Amino acid sequence: MSTQYSCDTCSNFRYDDDYEEYVCMAGGMDEDDYSRLMSGTVRECPYYHFDNEYDIVKKQM
Numbered sequence: 001m002s003t004q005y006s007c008d009t010c011s012n013f014r015y016d017d018d019y020e021e022y023v024c025m026a027g028g029m030d031e032d033d034y035s036r037l038m039s040g041t042v043r044e045c046p047y048y049h050f051d052n053e054y055d056i057v058k059k060q061m
Contacts, residue, residue: 011051 007013012026024034026047036042 007045009051010045010047011049012047013051 007022007024010024012024013022014025015021016023016025024047026045029047033046037045
């Protein structure tokens with residue numbers, strides 16, 4: 001079973017006012033990386049970062 005992450009929980013998935021939609025803001029992703037992700041040849045996104053605001057709060061305490 002392959003593990004695939006949902007963009008909805010990724011901190012790189014942000015709303016872009018110019019496009020008026022959510023887009024991946026991962027730095028360093030080029031056209032080749034994007035096409036590999038969309039083709040399904042990569043098991044999981046190397047740029048995925050879980051967006052958990054509670055981890056930030058824990059560090060502040």
